[in-house]
Amino acid sequence: MYLPDQVELLKFFQAFLQQAGLSSVSIKNYLSDLRHFLSFTSPEPSAAAGLTLTTKDIFQNLNQYLDPYLQAQKASFTPANTTARRLASIRRFSTFLHAQFGLAPLQGQALKGTNPQGLALQGVSPAASLSSAKILDQFKTYLEKDKKTPSTVKN
Numbered sequence: 451m452y453l454p455d456q457v458e459l460l461k462f463f464q465a466f467l468q469q470a471g472l473s474s475v476s477i478k479n480y481l482s483d484l485r486h487f488l489s490f491t492s493p494e495p496s497a498a499a500g501l502t503l504t505t506k507d508i509f510q511n512l513n514q515y516l517d518p519y520l521q522a523q524k525a526s527f528t529p530a531n532t533t534a535r536r537l538a539s540i541r542r543f544s545t546f547l548h549a550q551f552g553l554a555p556l557q558g559q560a561l562k563g564t565n566p567q568g569l570a571l572q573g574v575s576p577a578a579s580l581s582s583a584k585i586l587d588q589f590k591t592y593l594e595k596d597k598k599t600p601s602t603v604k605n
Contacts, residue, residue, distance in 0.1 A: 453506045453551055456488065466546050472601050483539035490522065491515045509547055510554060516540070 453459060460481060467477045491508050508515050523533045547553040593603045 453504065453547075453553070456505050459505055460484065462550065463543060463546050466550065467542075470601060471599075476601070479535065480539045480542060483536040484543050487515075487519060487536060487540055490519050505547075506553065509544055512540075512544070 454462065463484070464477055464481060467480055472480070488505065488508070492503060520533070520537075523536070544553070590603055
């Protein structure tokens with residue numbers, strides 16, 4: 451499967467977000483967050499002799515890059531809300547890659563169950579996840595009553 455180069459992909463992603471009705475500020479944040487993640491995953495020029503890492507490589511092996519990225523976010527004392535927003539941007543981009551280019555649908559799965567501190571939420575009891583689902587549903591209802599945009603509620 452062919453994917454355009456990174457610059458072209460970001461342009462397509464921007465158009466995808468515009469078509470979804472997101473505000474220009476939201477789109478700017480999505481693109482900024484994505485560039486931040488992609489620049490983290492790019493090897494140093496001196497270490498990259500002959501190595502070209504593509505966006506496809508990164509998103510087909512997302513856990514390999516996501517775990518160190520989350521640890522770096524934690525080590526640099528990035529606020530949890532910022533890290534969560536960046537994860538949402540990465541998740542949205544992986545959804546875009548699947549929808550537009552058929553990149554493996556599991557890519558978004560790598561992001562599920564990951565908290566902003568970079569720790570996988572494993573061993574959570576079904577009752578705890580049930581209450582989490584209930585909390586999320588209540589929050590969604592709150593956002594809808596507060597007349598937030600559908601894209602805000604969805605995210």
